[in-house]
Amino acid sequence: QVQLVESGGGVVQPGRSLRLSCAASGFTFNKYGMHWVRQAPGKGLEWVAVISYDGSNKYYEDSVRGRFTISRDNSKNTLYLQMNSLRAEDTAVYYCAKDRTTVVSYYFDYWGQGSLVTVSS
């Protein structure tokens, strides 16, 4: 069965960096686009970034563009999110999510359990 397991979250000071990882299994990782979606405490869901199956295309939500970088290592079945210049408003649970199709559709059919990032001094 599809499994997505995030790691790397924690408490970080404003302006610092953090890298999240998402280990994938149960499907052919190198055939699907992958996303990061976040949820601030007590709030709704917000899409953050997407990467195509081969890593050639990447798109970002406006507030993170230029600060966050999505990447993947298909040899390790792992998705990453490098977060730089973190702000208090980036505090959230970050979910990795699998795209349903081989061409990015922005529909998420499987989600990881999430990794909490807290930006605080």
Added chain:
Amino acid sequence: DIQMTQSPSSLSASVGDRVTITCRASQGISNYLAWFQQKPGKAPKSLIYAASSLQSAVPSKFSGSGSGTDFTLTISSLQPEDFATYYCQQYFSYPPTFGQGTKVEIK
């Protein structure tokens, strides 16, 4: 960006009730509409895509309908495990956007 508005924001219902949640898009999105269920402290779970197609292994008590700007999620007979927050999401245009959520509580 396309705005997604759900109604109601919360509702109280009893086990066995039929429940309907509405989602409205700020512009037409054809049938590029998904529904997710989220229980407290857990990840969202995909229920429906393409407005009315059930995700694999989702029970048939869940159904979706609509096209264009107006959509509904119906739970035919509410069970204890269905008490959760439900989100709609459009994937017609970039960026994908979610509704604010509808919390279904026990009456």
